Amino acid sequence: MQSSRNDNNSGKNDRSLRWYGVITLFVIVAISYVDRINIAVLITDAAFLNHVGLAATDRVSQGFLATAFMLGYGVSAFVLTPFCSALFGVRRSLVYGLILWGVVTWASPMFHSYGLLLASRVLLGVSEGPLFSLASAYIKAHFRSDENGKPNAFVNMGTGLGLAIGYPLVGWLLTQFAWDSSFHVLGVLNIVLGIPLVLAFVRMPAGHADGVKPSSFGEAMSRVGGIVKGALQTRHLFLITLLTSAALAYLWGSSNWLPTYLREARGFSMREMGWLASLPQYATVLAVFVGGVLIDKVGRERVPFIFMGASVGVALSVLMAINAQDPYAAACCLVAANFFWGLQSPAIPSTVQYCSRPEHTASAFGVTNGVGSLVAGFMPALMGGVIGAMSHGVGASPAASAASSASGFFAGFALLIGTQIVVFGCGFMLWLRDRSHGAHTVSGSQLS
Numbered sequence: 001m002q003s004s005r006n007d008n009n010s011g012k013n014d015r016s017l018r019w020y021g022v023i024t025l026f027v028i029v030a031i032s033y034v035d036r037i038n039i040a041v042l043i044t045d046a047a048f049l050n051h052v053g054l055a056a057t058d059r060v061s062q063g064f065l066a067t068a069f070m071l072g073y074g075v076s077a078f079v080l081t082p083f084c085s086a087l088f089g090v091r092r093s094l095v096y097g098l099i100l101w102g103v104v105t106w107a108s109p110m111f112h113s114y115g116l117l118l119a120s121r122v123l124l125g126v127s128e129g130p131l132f133s134l135a136s137a138y139i140k141a142h143f144r145s146d147e148n149g150k151p152n153a154f155v156n157m158g159t160g161l162g163l164a165i166g167y168p169l170v171g172w173l174l175t176q177f178a179w180d181s182s183f184h185v186l187g188v189l190n191i192v193l194g195i196p197l198v199l200a201f202v203r204m205p206a207g208h209a210d211g212v213k214p215s216s217f218g219e220a221m222s223r224v225g226g227i228v229k230g231a232l233q234t235r236h237l238f239l240i241t242l243l244t245s246a247a248l249a250y251l252w253g254s255s256n257w258l259p260t261y262l263r264e265a266r267g268f269s270m271r272e273m274g275w276l277a278s279l280p281q282y283a284t285v286l287a288v289f290v291g292g293v294l295i296d297k298v299g300r301e302r303v304p305f306i307f308m309g310a311s312v313g314v315a316l317s318v319l320m321a322i323n324a325q326d327p328y329a330a331a332c333c334l335v336a337a338n339f340f341w342g343l344q345s346p347a348i349p350s351t352v353q354y355c356s357r358p359e360h361t362a363s364a365f366g367v368t369n370g371v372g373s374l375v376a377g378f379m380p381a382l383m384g385g386v387i388g389a390m391s392h393g394v395g396a397s398p399a400a401s402a403a404s405s406a407s408g409f410f411a412g413f414a415l416l417i418g419t420q421i422v423v424f425g426c427g428f429m430l431w432l433r434d435r436s437h438g439a440h441t442v443s444g445s446q447l448s
Helices: 002-042 046-052 059-110 114-128 131-142 149-176 181-201 217-232 237-265 270-298 300-323 327-344 347-355 358-376 378-390 398-447
Strands: none
Touching: 002 059, 002 114, 002 131, 002 149, 002 181, 002 237, 059 114, 059 131, 059 181, 059 237, 059 358, 059 378, 131 149, 131 347, 131 358, 149 181, 149 237, 149 270, 149 327, 149 347, 237 270, 237 327, 237 347, 237 358, 237 378, 237 398, 270 300, 270 327, 270 347, 300 327, 300 347, 300 398, 327 347, 347 358, 358 378, 378 398
16 A cells, blocks of 8 residues: 555656656747847847848848758758657757757857858757757657647747747847847857756656667667658648648748838837837747647647637738738737737647657657748748848838838738648648548447
8 A cells, every 4th residue: 555655656756747847848949949039130230230241131141041040950850850869869869959059159159251150050950950859759758649738838838938038138138238249148048057957857758768879870770760760651741741831931930020020111119129029929928828728628639720720810910910000000910910820839749749659759740840940941031032022112212211111021921821821721631631530430440
């Protein structure tokens, strides 16, 4: 009886300790997103643009700084995740990643040209690439499929919180110190805060082969090959990857152009831009939590409806933001758009975990997140091209120049509506396929 009581206490401790790992992953995701949008604020600073040799009107090159990060991130998520999962495991992979992206961030101001800065953004993306896949593997190992909504939501809340903190933090550092201080502060933060948390709280369950060292190179390659092969057999992999691409395209397009949009298209000051740009991200944090609760409440068969309903909300909100005359009304519409986007965010990893085997979850999410990031990575540059092309009146009178610049931003943000049409279509197809699969399973069991 005493032994039974001890086993119960041990089980309760294990169940509570697993949430410390979730909280740690939440913090690391938040830190990583501050790193990612640092450049989005800095491109509004003339000293930074002069340092890397960029013109204030060169929207394509400015947008490609974010695209370069996403290219490195996508390739890394797709290629490195199987090696991290097979050779190092979740814990060590996180530590190695934090060291690398902390060093790259701190050293970025040493690069005195646009080309070298692009290279540093690619390297930063490579170091952060496996993060969400490793987080998904941790959640899959610790939580059942009928209870993974809230932990997925909590980790994904780091996305919105990182952006919400990042915009005003980098804006404040930019007004108080030289532009390079933001790189130095964030580089130190990655290592000093992130690594101790991982070492203290990220633990995989007993008996889980987390980073067991292979006995030979052949065994290592065989293990990686098996993980990749299993990941590619994940149900609905193409649909989930296409949906992820469209969802991330919205996130990266909106988050990277939001500060400049608020300043140049809507006329807000640098100080106003900081807190206004953070409001949509707080809406995302709230919505991600709500989305996680919904996933656990509605049941697996209804999760595609979350994608469909949320995508309609995002598209309508962006459309109203573009057409709003009052700048504060436009800002409120973008807050609403991010809230609806946040509802669909935790449903993506939850769907991957539901459709994949436990040993293949990290790599399966690496495929969807990696390919999705590669595709979405071109959205900032694409929006920059549209913004630049439509801002044809720049150089005329100040009033005409401002009006033309605003029309360019409106056209660029209209691209975000298209991403949600894709999300809606993929959600609808997932619902149809799960419905037909369920009906087939029921009929099969009746025949037997």
